[in-house]
Amino acid sequence: MSRVLLLAVLDTLLPGDAGQTPLPPASEAxxxxxxxxxxxxxxxxxxxxxxxxxxxxxxxxxxxLRIVETNVPDAFKALLTEALATYYEAPxxxxxxGWxxxxxxxxxxxxxxxxxxxxxxxxxxxARGQLWRA
Amino acid sequence: xxxxxxxxxGPVDVAIxxxxxxxAVFARRLTSRAPRLxxxxxxxxxxxxxxxxxxxxxxxxxxALGAWATSPNLRLKAGGNALSADYPIxxxxxxxxPLMWNGVGGSTVNWAAHFPRLHPSDFKTxxxxxxxxxxPFSYFDLEPYYDLNDEAxxxxxxxxxxxxxxxxxxxxxxxxxxxxxxxxxxxFDALGWHWWPVDAAIxxxxxxxxxxxxxxxxxxxxxxxxxxxxxxLTYWPRAIASGxxxxxxxxxxxxxxxxxxxTGVRYRDGAGRDCWQPASTVVVAGNGIGTARLLLxxxxxxxxxxxxxxxxxxxxxxxxxAEELDGPVGPVGCAVYSHEFYETAASRGFKRGIHLQVTRxxxxxxxxxxxxxxxGAEAQRLLREEFRHSMAxxxxxxxxxxxxxxxxxxxxxxxxxxxxxxxxxxxSRESRRALDFGMARAEEMLRAAGAHRIVRVxxxxxxxxxxxGTARMGSDPATSVTDxxxxxxxxxxxxxxxxxxxxxxxxxxxxxxxxxxxxxxADALVGASA
Numbered sequence: 001m002s003r004v005l006l007l008a009v010l011d012t013l014l015p016g017d018a019g020q021t022p023l024p025p026a027s028e029a030x031x032x033x034x035x036x037x038x039x040x041x042x043x044x045x046x047x048x049x050x051x052x053x054x055x056x057x058x059x060x061x062x063x064x065l066r067i068v069e070t071n072v073p074d075a076f077k078a079l080l081t082e083a084l085a086t087y088y089e090a091p092x093x094x095x096x097x098g099w100x101x102x103x104x105x106x107x108x109x110x111x112x113x114x115x116x117x118x119x120x121x122x123x124x125x126x127a128r129g130q131l132w133r134a
Numbered sequence: 135x136x137x138x139x140x141x142x143x144g145p146v147d148v149a150i151x152x153x154x155x156x157x158a159v160f161a162r163r164l165t166s167r168a169p170r171l172x173x174x175x176x177x178x179x180x181x182x183x184x185x186x187x188x189x190x191x192x193x194x195x196x197x198a199l200g201a202w203a204t205s206p207n208l209r210l211k212a213g214g215n216a217l218s219a220d221y222p223i224x225x226x227x228x229x230x231x232p233l234m235w236n237g238v239g240g241s242t243v244n245w246a247a248h249f250p251r252l253h254p255s256d257f258k259t260x261x262x263x264x265x266x267x268x269x270p271f272s273y274f275d276l277e278p279y280y281d282l283n284d285e286a287x288x289x290x291x292x293x294x295x296x297x298x299x300x301x302x303x304x305x306x307x308x309x310x311x312x313x314x315x316x317x318x319x320x321x322f323d324a325l326g327w328h329w330w331p332v333d334a335a336i337x338x339x340x341x342x343x344x345x346x347x348x349x350x351x352x353x354x355x356x357x358x359x360x361x362x363x364x365x366x367l368t369y370w371p372r373a374i375a376s377g378x379x380x381x382x383x384x385x386x387x388x389x390x391x392x393x394x395x396x397t398g399v400r401y402r403d404g405a406g407r408d409c410w411q412p413a414s415t416v417v418v419a420g421n422g423i424g425t426a427r428l429l430l431x432x433x434x435x436x437x438x439x440x441x442x443x444x445x446x447x448x449x450x451x452x453x454x455x456a457e458e459l460d461g462p463v464g465p466v467g468c469a470v471y472s473h474e475f476y477e478t479a480a481s482r483g484f485k486r487g488i489h490l491q492v493t494r495x496x497x498x499x500x501x502x503x504x505x506x507x508x509x510g511a512e513a514q515r516l517l518r519e520e521f522r523h524s525m526a527x528x529x530x531x532x533x534x535x536x537x538x539x540x541x542x543x544x545x546x547x548x549x550x551x552x553x554x555x556x557x558x559x560x561x562s563r564e565s566r567r568a569l570d571f572g573m574a575r576a577e578e579m580l581r582a583a584g585a586h587r588i589v590r591v592x593x594x595x596x597x598x599x600x601x602x603g604t605a606r607m608g609s610d611p612a613t614s615v616t617d618x619x620x621x622x623x624x625x626x627x628x629x630x631x632x633x634x635x636x637x638x639x640x641x642x643x644x645x646x647x648x649x650x651x652x653x654x655x656a657d658a659l660v661g662a663s664a
Contacts, residue, residue: 108348109463133255
């Protein structure tokens with residue numbers, strides 16, 4: 001399978017966007033393509049006409065991949081699962097979504113402390129009296 | 135030694151199968167009340183290694199979907215997890231997929247540590263509402279044990295919730311609501327509905343060598359800091375210090391019964407050797423699936439055994455907000471719940487009630503993996519809209535005991551040497567009505583909070599944490615498996631000490647009640663032996 005074809009498939013799955021912090025297309029996200037290439041083989045093999053896929057517009061590529069998804073659902077799902085994991089763990093993608101690229105530990109995350117105002121609102125709940133049934 | 139030769143151990147007074155919530159609590163209570171007893175626990179898995187948990191790894195989200203998934207079947211599919219001795223469960227006939235951990239601490243290792251109690255009405259649904267069955271004791275009989283269990287686990291929260299009889303002051307202040315929780319609280323308040331910050335078995339202040347929670351997020355892949363309570367951190371160190379022996383990597387194959395009396399257990403150790411452990415009393419605490427599997431595999435005859443499997447059917451409603459929220463961080467089971475609709479109201483068209491819980495949101499990859507459509511520009515647009523801008527409301531309903539929801543053995547022998555296991559569970563019409571009602575209320579709250587788009591998940595299959603009811607307590611051997619003290623009607627020196635015992639399940643998480651129940655059962659055994 002050509003690298004061009006693999007990237008065309010991945011970019012159809014994960015095209016990115018042009019937001020204020022643009023989400024890169026899969027081909028520009030610096031992904032490790034090793035496992036993806038292997039998983040893409042049966043998906044690409046199910047394309048009726050690979051050249052036509054490469055020549056097609058983005059919208060037509062979506063339609064062609066939908067046919068493949070229907071015809072080889074397990075292989076397609078395996079590729080998609082791996083593509084999502086690889087893509088959404090990629091630092092440029094995580095950063096584009098405004099998230100931290102470091103794992104959750106050891107630093108954890110800040111959650112705003114609750115102030116007394118929040119708990120004062122519970123007075124209204126308390127004022128209702130017993131809500132449980134004996 | 136020949137491979138086929140059985141290793142024989144000296145007798146113990148009590149052999150406990152399973153080191154999870156029920157087993158750990160039972161062991162600790164028993165040894166504190168009867169220190170001369172020789173108590174052994176056999177655990178099929180291993181101790182957690184906190185130095186190498188997913189939350190410290192760059193690929194932590196991928197691990198949460200694979201080898202550290204909450205589903206044993208998914209872990210096995212990903213190649214298995216060395217610390218959780220999982221066995222495959224045929225769940226193809228079940229609307230909900232079972233979740234658990236099969237190592238020291240059981241499912242407290244990967245639970246959310248949401249720690250509500252049942253309501254008093256949950257103990258007498260037959261008397262009050264004409265459905266289900268009454269428990270053989272009341273909330274108030276169990277209340278002192280709830281208090282003891284709270285103290286052992288360490289609960290953060292706020293006393294004074296009028297949805298419950300008065301509870302003692304919680305040892306630690308509640309977990310922070312965060313922006314998402316505060317917004318939910320304001321909406322509940324605006325609607326005039328009950329809401330309260332959750333009780334959680336999670337440290338909000340440092341206690342000993344267990345840190346305060348730093349809100350990292352992936353509680354369900356094991357807690358790196360130990361802020362989240364699990365029995366490997368709470369009950370077990372004390373039980374072991376008191377002389378209880380915990381043997382890991384020991385898969386019990388059979389409770390051996392002679393003349394209607396259990397004489398011990400046969401197990402396979404970590405080296406694959408066949409072992410014989412004589413015991414005067416056998417306690418089984420392997421959760422609603424594992425316990426039923428072992429009892430059935432041991433030839434226990436009891437019409438209700440394995441039946442009445444209950445899960446707490448679950449649905450989600452997710453609201454999207456224009457402003458940024460902090461959903462993907464913090465302990466997953468937090469921050470607030472509403473029991474406005476927990477008690478029965480005839481006008482709703484179903485008996486019993488629902489629990490609404492505003493939970494933290496999924497991390498990025500998991501949110502991205504659950505979109506519809508799953509790929510393409512529209513999926514990425516939806517993710518942009520949702521990630522850090524959503525609030526999820528979990529709707530839990532009370533499912534009632536039904537004989538056809540059950541655990542059975544298959545004809546195959548699994549890799550762990552036991553018969554294979556299958557579960558069957560079909561959501562009842564009553565439960566469907568309850569979930570639909572709950573989703574409508576959740577949507578009402580989310581709209582009041584300002585959500586501009588709502589997504590309903592009418593059935594959430596991977597929420598099968600609560601494995602309950604398959605060895606229920608009662609007085610009639612035709613309809614129950616054990617007596618009020620967990621002793622099998624068929625073999626009285628076999629005691630069940632986990633959520634299998636629940637005759638009914640309420641509509642909220644069972645961990646707190648399993649712990650309280652195990653304390654009570656241990657006291658009953660001491661009392662019976664005195």
